[in-house]
Amino acid sequence: MKENRCAYPRGKGVGGTSLLNALIYARGASIDFDNWCAKGNSGWCYKDVLPYFKMSEDFHNNAPDAVADMQYHGKGGPLYVSYPEPRSEQCKVFFQASEELGYNKTDCNGAHLLGVSPYQLNVKNGKRQDSGTAFLKPVLDRQNLKVLTESFVTRIIINEAKEAQGLIFTHKGKAYKVAASKEVIVSAGSISSPQILMLSGIGPRKHLQEIGVPIIQNLEVGSQLYDHLQMYGITFSSNLSEPVPSLREQVENYLHGVGRLSTALTQQGVGYYQTPVEKTPNYPDLEIGFYHSNDTSYALHTVQKWKEDVARVIAAVDSSSSFTMYLTLLHTKSSGTVRLQSSSPFVYPLIDSNCLSDPEGKDIETAYQAILFAKKLIKTKAFRRIDAKLEIKPIKQCLGKYKYMSRKYWYCAIRYITGHDNHPVASCRMGPDPSLGDVVDAQLRVHGVKKLRVADASVIPVSTSAHINAICYMIGEKLADLLKIEYKVNA
Numbered sequence: 001m002k003e004n005r006c007a008y009p010r011g012k013g014v015g016g017t018s019l020l021n022a023l024i025y026a027r028g029a030s031i032d033f034d035n036w037c038a039k040g041n042s043g044w045c046y047k048d049v050l051p052y053f054k055m056s057e058d059f060h061n062n063a064p065d066a067v068a069d070m071q072y073h074g075k076g077g078p079l080y081v082s083y084p085e086p087r088s089e090q091c092k093v094f095f096q097a098s099e100e101l102g103y104n105k106t107d108c109n110g111a112h113l114l115g116v117s118p119y120q121l122n123v124k125n126g127k128r129q130d131s132g133t134a135f136l137k138p139v140l141d142r143q144n145l146k147v148l149t150e151s152f153v154t155r156i157i158i159n160e161a162k163e164a165q166g167l168i169f170t171h172k173g174k175a176y177k178v179a180a181s182k183e184v185i186v187s188a189g190s191i192s193s194p195q196i197l198m199l200s201g202i203g204p205r206k207h208l209q210e211i212g213v214p215i216i217q218n219l220e221v222g223s224q225l226y227d228h229l230q231m232y233g234i235t236f237s238s239n240l241s242e243p244v245p246s247l248r249e250q251v252e253n254y255l256h257g258v259g260r261l262s263t264a265l266t267q268q269g270v271g272y273y274q275t276p277v278e279k280t281p282n283y284p285d286l287e288i289g290f291y292h293s294n295d296t297s298y299a300l301h302t303v304q305k306w307k308e309d310v311a312r313v314i315a316a317v318d319s320s321s322s323f324t325m326y327l328t329l330l331h332t333k334s335s336g337t338v339r340l341q342s343s344s345p346f347v348y349p350l351i352d353s354n355c356l357s358d359p360e361g362k363d364i365e366t367a368y369q370a371i372l373f374a375k376k377l378i379k380t381k382a383f384r385r386i387d388a389k390l391e392i393k394p395i396k397q398c399l400g401k402y403k404y405m406s407r408k409y410w411y412c413a414i415r416y417i418t419g420h421d422n423h424p425v426a427s428c429r430m431g432p433d434p435s436l437g438d439v440v441d442a443q444l445r446v447h448g449v450k451k452l453r454v455a456d457a458s459v460i461p462v463s464t465s466a467h468i469n470a471i472c473y474m475i476g477e478k479l480a481d482l483l484k485i486e487y488k489v490n491a
């Protein structure tokens with residue numbers, strides 16, 4: 001990457017990172033949540049959280065070729081979920097190829113995750129459904145709600161009895177103090193929530209001492225950071241040409257709620273697969289996102305900050321007939337950190353995603369197995385019919401050292417074409433035991449500090465088998481119920 005560091009974008013505004021994400025609506029496997037429960041988080045098993053996923057959802061089964069498991073979907077909730085339309089011919093081939101290998105069509109948010117499906121997206125009639133638009137804007141006139149934009153929290157006020165009492169924040173250049181009548185809930189995301197906690201004296205003792213923040217509660221805040229790993233630019237050529245529509249056609253399509261401009265990328269279909277590295281039966285560890293007509297190299301240059309010479313290896317082949325597979329590792333073992341650089345809230349924290357660092361090397365082996373699987377997929381009858389070929393060019397840094405396409409070559413190449421997937425979790429990990437690094441309990445209360453909770457992606461204990469936005473909504477729905485029970489509110 002340029003400057004030898006990855007980009008770590010975050011949304012800033014009402015709607016947070018859902019203002020700029022890729023709109024994929026995915027919940028993960030039931031095993032993910034049963035694992036949360038097994039780690040001592042009672043109330044977070046799949047059977048417990050499924051009603052909260054459904055509660056948010058307004059599912060629209062608008063794709064004739066999709067298998068929709070309706071008992072797993074909600075209707076009438078604030079969050080619109082629909083399929084991108086129309087389906088590209090190349091995507092249909094991707095589905096056929098997966099079926100040849102035993103991965104049948106499924107509902108990727110239904111009973112069985114292993115299999116293939118069109119993506120489900122937070123798109124309403126072609127427009128982005130961010131969380132601000134879906135959840136907050138419709139209730140802005142409530143008497144018990146005040147939304148103050150252009151506000152930046154700098155610290156939580158915590159008294160000597162270790163009780164959160166309110167916040168300090170800045171608004172248009174002035175500092176304000178706000179008192180909490182009941183409690184403080186921090187929902188600033190996996191990077192900013194640990195930053196705010198640490199600035200407020202809740203964090204690893206040694207680290208806070210080094211930075212000069214007075215310690216209130218010694219907790220492993222920011223000491224874990226899992227992210228999915230994504231291999232970019234696995235690009236293929238084919239003889240199936242799908243003309244790229246003109247801008248005028250694209251705008252017309254968009255006004256009808258379909259086509260390229262009605263999705264965040266050219267994402268069409270998704271497959272969930274299991275590599276030999278994952279030993280739990282029926283538990284996918286590999287997601288392949290299918291993006292028809294390769295025009296992703298520009299995005300990689302600008303968003304992912306690839307160095308020119310690395311970006312060149314995946315530079316677009318004929319964009320009307322090529323396609324791309326994004327290979328995502330779902331259960332990464334490598335863990336990074338979020339650390340303060342300064343006691344000033346206006347200095348960005350240090351984010352170290354520490355990709356491909358697990359001592360047993362499981363992540364890089366899974367990445368290699370993912371490449372082998374993609375090659376197997378491309379050898380199916382379905383893909384052979386369209387003469388599909390891997391078009392990635394050699395990475396010169398690896399080619400001189402290792403035989404092209406050998407295992408050693410790929411182990412080297414993977415380190416150039418892999419990045420974190422913008423799905424950071426676990427920096428304020430939910431779990432019962434602070435001595436093992438847990439930060440909040442199963443009620444999302446910060447261990448050892450009263451009247452303070454965290455509710456966002458940072459509490460997700462381990463990487464799940466899915467993109468994480470839908471899980472954040474589920475956490476929000478569940479927290480709302482926890483609060484209603486605690487404060488005896490009927491709604």
Ligand SMILES: Cc1cc2nc3c(=O)[nH]c(=O)nc-3n(C[C@H](O)[C@H](O)[C@H](O)COP(=O)(O)OP(=O)(O)OC[C@H]3O[C@@H](n4cnc5c(N)ncnc54)[C@H](O)[C@@H]3O)c2cc1C
Nearest residue numbers: 012016017021022023024153188189192456457467468469
């Ligand atoms: C490029 C990209 C693509 C992605 N694509 C997908 C996808 O397709 N599907 C998916 O499921 N997930 C995707 N994700 C991930 C997903 O969108 C996020 O993980 C999710 O939105 C996180 O929600 P959150 O509530 O934890 O935090 P955020 O949504 O980040 O919300 C945090 C909020 O807190 C505010 N904030 C932070 N610090 C302060 C402060 N000091 N004071 C006041 N406010 C503060 C921020 O402005 C923001 O509004 C993507 C992420 C990125 C970056």
